[in-house]
Amino acid sequence: MSIVPAREPVDTVAPSTPEIAHVIDARARDIGGFAVKRLLPSIARKFVGPFAFFDEMGPVDFLPGSGLAVPPHPHIGLATVTYLFEGEIVHRDSIGSLRAIRPGDVNWMTAGRGVVHSERSSPEMRQRGSRLHGLQLWVALPLAHEEDEPTFAHHASAALPELEVGGVRLRVLAGEAYGATSPRSRRSSTSTRRCPPARCSRCRTITSSARSTSSRAPSDAVRSARSPGACSSSSRARA
Secondary structure (H helix, E strand, O other): OOOOOOOOOEEEEOOOOOOOOEEEEOEEEEOOOOEEEEEEOOOOOOOEOOEEEEEEEEEEEEOOOOOOEEEEEEEEOEEEEEEEEEOOEEEEEOOOOEEEEOOOOEEEEEOOOOEEEEEEOOHHHHHHOEEEEEEEEEEEEEHHHOOOOOEEEEEOHHHOOEEEEOOEEEEOOOOEEOOEEOOOOOOOOOOOOOOOOOOOHHHOEEEOOOOOOOOOOOHHHHOOOOOOOOOOOOEEOEO
């Protein structure tokens, strides 16, 4: 008899707390020296709003001489959003972008009709060693924008609005919340319509962690984002 460890996210219904639809516990997976934890898609939630994947990378400590080395890989028909808590990643892509993302920054890459990119530690970080911890989300694009020209946008930490609500400090990474507007707002983004904060009961999903270097979305993510539990306009994610 053999036991295969669980790899997919595990969903727990929370009937005693009606404000919370599900608690999603990620399961770590080693992808060559560091842990990646995926929250979306899960059995209970294929999408949350326009978000098809929700992954956490690390935290991981790279020893001197080592570092992140995700080779060039393709994306199509979606956007990736990268946010770091610690460390640094150098993004390079086939449309000529070369940018280091650091804690508090946001990288938004819209693949559209197709783009190839790599994610690596800089030579300086690799030489001295570093710690890496961050998130990467995949956003399903509306059908009308799946074949758009690929684009890349970097938003520095200082450009992202911060506010305090109920004693909690918040940073608005995309869209609008509590009167604050991110540089990546509805007016500047072709990604799908987002749920108004705290108004969509179907999107009240509490997550515990999430990221992946895989460039291929699961087959379920190819379906319309107007599936149960999603609040975006009709869209697909392909990779």
